[in-house]
Amino acid sequence: MINNFHIYNTLTRKKEPFEALNPPKVGLYACGPTVYGDAHLGHARQAITFDILFRYLQHLGYKVRYVRNITDVGHLENDADEGEDKIQVKARLESLEPMEVVQHYMNRYHMNMDALNVLRPSIEPRASGHIIEQQELIVKIMDAGYAYEVNGSVYFDVNAYNETHPYGQLSGRKVEDLLSNTRALDGQSEKKSGLDFALWKKADPLHIMQWPSKWSDGYPGWHLECSAMSTKYLGEQFDIHGGGIDLLFPHHECEIAQNVAGYGKAAVRYWMHNNMITIGGQKMGRSFGNFITLDQLFEGDHALLEQAYGPMTIRFFILQAHYRSTLDFSNEALKASEKGLIRLLNAVATLDSIKTSDTSSVDVATLEERCSQAMEDDMNTAKLIGLLLGGVNIIHKLAEGKESIAEKELEKLKNIYFSWVYSVLGLEQPEESGKANEITGDLITMILNLRNDAKSSRDFETADRIRKELTNMGITVKDRKDGADWEIN
RNA sequence: GGUCGGUUUGCCGAGUGGCUAGGCGCUGGUCUGCAAAACCAGUUACAGCGGUUCGAAUCCGCUACCGACCUCCA
Incomplete structure (x- = not known):
């Protein structure tokens, strides 16, 4: 499969030409949400970034299996692996079954993503449905000598692993540096080292979400699900793994270690990380409490919002920046996106009413080429949109008869706009239904x-x-x- | 403290050595009974200092400021 697509690979910190392991098939895995709250603008950016990648790879002719997980178990409330399961905490607060909470927020997540025209992945596995697979991986890691059991819990032995494989490759960290910055063990911890992380955690009797295992009744560690599920659905080696840049360390680093320890090799060829949305220069995130949920944006229901913003405006806003740059939220920026989007979509709608001539006075081929180049360059949607908006001027002139275009060229022009705007960028004309x-x-x-x-x-x-x-x-x-x-x- | 990234015009945001990014805003114009909308045209930049070069927003160094990760986070 011939293409000129280049991906910035976090592993090498370089743009590399994309070569599929088994063309025309591509295996793509992206870390999805932990469903214990409503999705916010940051979740939208992650989902849209990899939605674009999913669409673009298909546009290039690849047959893509896109796996995006739902984390419905295992994320702990604080460090030292002693906290409560996030889902469980939420369940107690709302007096609901944990799975009821999961289902509730998962449904809402899907509604938000549908509104944003984010395609559903090929497979959307849930951690709770893959306990067996995760236990099997733990056994493999223990058999290889990279994990140990203490009181019914199993921990990954980072120091043992680091002796034979460099730990910290992806995030550019060294074990020695990490150790000097890790809080001293208080002597109460079961772990040999502060860097070790839980693969299986024994649950206390009150813990609602727990499963039987040879070690204890408990639950899997936080990083395990992605290793187990990506391997199950994409194999021991696959093409692209994506996620938010905030997951780079420790989550993705641990994932690599688990794969290498358990299966003997690293799974991922290209690691891709989308950057954060900021608000007032600071990262928008749950832990900062400065997030705006998608529903609030759609409804205009938040103190910081001057008006409601439609899902397509949000999508366009996100695509106007490169996925590896931070993107700052502001009403002014959202409003600008709203107008820019209308300008683009109106022009696309005008294409059908353009009349053709015998000759062309406009250069379609160059636009076509430059659009392709923009996307080939690490999925530069910002540049692509700039080019497409630049072409809007030409479309207007054609519509007014100030420029002329031959039939064949017009077909090409339509193809450019329809395929990039609708198919790849996933932008839609606003619906007037009902x-x-x-x-x-x-x-x-x-x-x-x-x-x-x-x-x-x-x-x-x-x-x-x-x-x-x-x-x-x-x-x-x-x-x-x-x-x-x-x-x- | 460690590691990494950023600082582009009024705002958002592309751009890794010479070629207009783009959107919004603003100013002017066309159209119009008037207004709005639409369309057209114009508009400004590269944190600071020093260096490399015929030439730097772009490469190198220093300074300042901002942020991310190092604990769950998209």
Whole structure:
């Protein structure tokens, strides 16, 4: 499979040409959410980044198996592996079954992602459904001598591992440095070293989520699920692993160690990490408490929001920055995205009404090439959007007849916009669905027709009154030569 | 403290040696009964200092500031 796609590989800190292990198939794994709260803007960025990768690889002709997990067990509340399971904490607070909490937030996550036009992955495995696989991996790691059991819990032995394999390769850390920065063991801990992490944790009797094992009734460690599930569905080696940059250490580092220890080799060819969304220069995250959920954005229901922002505006906003850059949230930036998106989508809608000529005065081939190059360069959606918006000018001139285009060239132009804007970037024309909306539309059209009659008979007083009242309702009237168009603000 | 990254015009944000990024905003114009919308045109930058070079936002060094990770986090 020939392409010129280059990926920035976190492992090597370089852009590398993409070569699939088993073309035309590509195995892609991305770390999904822990479902104990509503998804926020940061989750949207992660999901959209790898949604673009999923779509783009398919656009290039690959057959992609995209696995994105749901973490519904195992993440602990604090360090030292002594905390409570996050899901369980939430369940107690809300007096719900843990699985009820999981289902609730998972449903909401799916609704949010659907709204953002994020494609569902090929497989969406849940940690709780792969306890057996995780236990099997623990056995392999123990057999290889890289894990030890203490009081029914099993820990990964980082020091033992580091003697034969460099631990910290992905995040650029050294064990010695890590050790000097790790809080001293208080003597109570079961772990041999502060760097060791839990593979299996014995549960106390009150712990609701627990499963039997040869070591104890307990639950799997936090990093284990991704190793076990990616191997199950993508094999011991696969092409791309993605996730938020905040998971780089320790999560992904531990994942590599688990794979090497258990299966004897590293699984991943390319590691990709999306950067964070910031707000006022600071990372937006659950632990900072400065996040805005997607529902709040869609509804405009948050103190920091001056208005509601549609899912496509959010998607466009995120795609206007490169995925490895931080992206700063602000109302001003969101509003700018909203307008830019409309400009782009309106132009695409205009393409069908362009008339062709015998010759072309516009250069479509160059645009086509530059768009491809932008995406080939580590998925630079920001550049791609810039190019597509630059072409909007040309589309307008073609529509007005100021430039000419041959039929074949027009087909090419349409293909550029339809495939990049709709298929790869996943942007959609806003839907006007529902009977109520239909009636509303018809009513407004009727009123505007009446106003047009008034204008024709030069009764501007009536015409202005109608327009003013519509404006007060939040409907913008746009007069054209033949009638009028309208828009709800 | 350790490791890594960032600092681009009023705002967001591309850009790794010479070629207009782009969007928003702002100013002017076209259209229009007027207004809005739409469209067209114009608009400004590269944290500071020093160095390399014919030429630097882009490479190197120093300084300042900001952030991320080092504990769960997309």
